[in-house]
Amino acid sequence: MADAIVVEGLWKTFRLAHYRPKSIKHAVLNFRRIRYEEIVALRDVSFRVRQGESVAVIGRNGSGKSTLLATLCRVYRPTRGSVRVEGRVAPMLELGGGFHPDLTGEENAYILCAMLGLDARATEERLPDIVKFAELEEFIDAPVRTYSSGMVMRLGFAIAVQIDPDILLIDEVLAVGDEHFQHKCLRKIQECQQRGKTVFFVSHDMNAVRRVTERTLWLDNGAVRRDGPTGEVVEEYLRVTAEEESE
Ligand SMILES: Nc1ncnc2c1ncn2[C@@H]1O[C@H](COP(=O)(O)OP(=O)(O)O)[C@@H](O)[C@H]1O
Numbered sequence: 001m002a003d004a005i006v007v008e009g010l011w012k013t014f015r016l017a018h019y020r021p022k023s024i025k026h027a028v029l030n031f032r033r034i035r036y037e038e039i040v041a042l043r044d045v046s047f048r049v050r051q052g053e054s055v056a057v058i059g060r061n062g063s064g065k066s067t068l069l070a071t072l073c074r075v076y077r078p079t080r081g082s083v084r085v086e087g088r089v090a091p092m093l094e095l096g097g098g099f100h101p102d103l104t105g106e107e108n109a110y111i112l113c114a115m116l117g118l119d120a121r122a123t124e125e126r127l128p129d130i131v132k133f134a135e136l137e138e139f140i141d142a143p144v145r146t147y148s149s150g151m152v153m154r155l156g157f158a159i160a161v162q163i164d165p166d167i168l169l170i171d172e173v174l175a176v177g178d179e180h181f182q183h184k185c186l187r188k189i190q191e192c193q194q195r196g197k198t199v200f201f202v203s204h205d206m207n208a209v210r211r212v213t214e215r216t217l218w219l220d221n222g223a224v225r226r227d228g229p230t231g232e233v234v235e236e237y238l239r240v241t242a243e244e245e246s247e
């Protein structure tokens, strides 16, 4: 099978300005003294995902999972190293990513579908299925800022699966939905898998990880700590996390 995702020696660093000026005058006078902190979000990450493979990414908060996903769908550029993604990607980033709060659900659906490569007619054809899957029939003409986080995630997920991507990138989204919708999403993800799609899945829900993926990457402080069969990696992760908590 061909590769769907190839990541080689990937580093991503962010620069955070530390100094907060008290006034504009202060800022101008101290311009050269602004100190930056380098945050290393990803350190030398390498892996490959084959077409049709399903891979989970786990790790504690701040370990770099979202940064990795955002780099795969080109929201971020690598600081060093390379990322190759083959085929059409449907990103489901963290909440709100890609939505404009003042536009309606329907308007946002058109924009997001256009960004993902559908023209207006194709979007129009798929819109009823998107709205139905998202269970937003009564709200699709309301501005997205009036949506709950669960409604935003339902719309994002419905669009992502309806554009029929080669690769599904999913970041933590299941966590905000109610149980009924989580099950619906998991079934939809499994349906995508059966049709040979590649799934890249960030989650804190180890049951969902076990259900959806055969392989898991464990990110620890921006680096790959384990990359192996989901059963083994999840078991070790849970053991180490429990040990650290009891320390
Ligand atoms: N846009 C950003 N600017 C500065 N630092 C960031 C940014 N995004 C993430 N970080 C930092 O990078 C690290 C990894 O974050 P993230 O990828 O969100 O982790 P996770 O999704 O695993 O919780 C954290 O230390 C976080 O504070």
Ligand SMILES: [Mg+2]
Pocket: 065, 066, 067, 094, 172
């Ligand atoms: Mg995250």
